[in-house]
Amino acid sequence: MQEISEERFIDIPEEVIDIYSLWRPTPLIRAQRLEKLLGTPARIYYKYEGTSPAGSHKPNTAIPQAWYNASEGIKKVVTETGAGQWGCSLAFACSLFGLDCEVWQVRTSYDQKPYRKLMMQTWGAKVHPSPSSLTDAGRRILQEDPSTPGSLGIAISEAVEVAATHADTKYCLGSVLNHVLLHQTVIGEECLKQLGKLDETPDIIIGCTGGGSNFAGLTFPFIREKLKNRLNPIIKAVESAACPSLTKGIYAYDFGDTAGMTPLMKMHTLGHDFIPDPIHAGGLRYHGMAPLVSHIYELGLIEAVAIPQTECFEAALQFARTEGVIPAPEPAHAIAATIREALHCKETGEAKVILMALCGHGHFDLASYEKFLEGSMKDLSYTDETREKVKVSLAKIPQIAS
Ligand SMILES: *Cc1c(COP(=O)(O)O)cnc(C)c1O
Numbered sequence: 001m002q003e004i005s006e007e008r009f010i011d012i013p014e015e016v017i018d019i020y021s022l023w024r025p026t027p028l029i030r031a032q033r034l035e036k037l038l039g040t041p042a043r044i045y046y047k048y049e050g051t052s053p054a055g056s057h058k059p060n061t062a063i064p065q066a067w068y069n070a071s072e073g074i075k076k077v078v079t080e081t082g083a084g085q086w087g088c089s090l091a092f093a094c095s096l097f098g099l100d101c102e103v104w105q106v107r108t109s110y111d112q113k114p115y116r117k118l119m120m121q122t123w124g125a126k127v128h129p130s131p132s133s134l135t136d137a138g139r140r141i142l143q144e145d146p147s148t149p150g151s152l153g154i155a156i157s158e159a160v161e162v163a164a165t166h167a168d169t170k171y172c173l174g175s176v177l178n179h180v181l182l183h184q185t186v187i188g189e190e191c192l193k194q195l196g197k198l199d200e201t202p203d204i205i206i207g208c209t210g211g212g213s214n215f216a217g218l219t220f221p222f223i224r225e226k227l228k229n230r231l232n233p234i235i236k237a238v239e240s241a242a243c244p245s246l247t248k249g250i251y252a253y254d255f256g257d258t259a260g261m262t263p264l265m266k267m268h269t270l271g272h273d274f275i276p277d278p279i280h281a282g283g284l285r286y287h288g289m290a291p292l293v294s295h296i297y298e299l300g301l302i303e304a305v306a307i308p309q310t311e312c313f314e315a316a317l318q319f320a321r322t323e324g325v326i327p328a329p330e331p332a333h334a335i336a337a338t339i340r341e342a343l344h345c346k347e348t349g350e351a352k353v354i355l356m357a358l359c360g361h362g363h364f365d366l367a368s369y370e371k372f373l374e375g376s377m378k379d380l381s382y383t384d385e386t387r388e389k390v391k392v393s394l395a396k397i398p399q400i401a402s
Contacts, residue, residue, distance in 0.1 A: 002179035028194040033322035042345035056360030058089035061183035066093035076100035080155030083282035084116025086174030091125035104130035107150035130155035157259035175211025184217025207357035212290030214359035240284040243276040244306035271393020277380040280368035281329035313372040328360040
């Protein structure tokens with residue numbers, strides 16, 4: 001019901017608030033040491049979601065999703081995970097409510113991040129690499145390409161198939177859908193109050209976008225203020241140059257998963273069977289963008305930019321060596337864009353206030369840092385070959401008049 005609700009506000013259940021209080025409110029921190037390193041007159045603030053038990057913003061929606069399922073008598077939930085953050089968050093949430101949890105983890109992530117798998121298992125979840133031979137969707141992909149790196153779209157197909165064929169099992173999604181974005185707005189609502197106390201108004205707000213949930217979580221409450229003419233920030237979504245659904249995709253009805261089992265969503269998409277290159281920011285390897293984020297992009301309420309991964313890791317090192325936090329590869333994209341803006345302020349001499357979503361830490365992404373530090377990380381940007389792959393995928397999306 002929340003997915004199609006027209007209510008302006010929806011109360012957070014008491015039990016959910018109680019669990020949020022384990023790590024919320026999350027800190028809003030001024031990056032003074034980074035400002036100094038860059039020599040910028042800009043004031044940079046980051047809202048840090050890495051203090052949650054799973055290390056990202058994802059528990060903000062995992063907790064209410066598990067709570068609503070448990071309170072309706074559901075015994076088991078299934079899901080997919082890309083970077084491992086969502087699987088961990090749902091596993092953590094299920095452990096609090098006695099729900100069984102089964103997770104399909106994208107193959108590259110399963111191989112690169114054994115500790116994410118172990119965290120999920122520690123919280124009591126069952127974890128499978130995706131594609132797996134446990135589902136029709138997985139078996140079909142494996143038959144075509146046994147060495148596929150997998151993708152979020154494929155993993156979603158597998159989890160949805162299991163939910164659709166078992167009466168006692170429900171599927172949970174960690175991003176993209178309206179109710180997920182709604183749950184994440186706790187980030188922006190808190191941040192509005194925190195900035196108010198500091199008497200600061202943001203000129204630019206920046207967040208990374210995979211499916212769009214941490215970005216929407218921080219920015220949507222600010223967009224409400226913008227629409228009421230109370231604030232006027234520029235809002236910028238940062239995507240991976242290897243999977244640029246907003247900047248290179250088309251706006252059309254498409255499936256949320258690779259096998260075409262989900263309802264159609266009107267969104268920016270690279271085509272549901274597009275398999276992005278295995279960049280290190282697993283959370284940004286999704287072919288589509290949240291319908292709500294796509295919609296406001298079409299309305300011109302936000303801007304978007306795509307950044308290649310080496311610039312992001314460069315930025316992440318600058319951030320870690322000044323602010324201390326080692327960021328996840330996904331928010332490293334937001335940091336790279338923030339640094340671009342801060343350096344622009346240095347040129348123009350403008351003391352702008354930049355607010356950035358630092359949606360998670362990178363403690364379990366250190367293998368990616370190793371690649372970068374030893375100099376073997378490639379950019380995997382949007383090449384001619386990718387363009388061709390996208391063209392082929394887009395030719396296969398459903399033809400529906402929008
Ligand atoms: C899942 C995840 C993302 C991408 O998902 P969004 O819905 O776009 O937020 C980005 N960063 C981190 C740390 C994540 O866990």
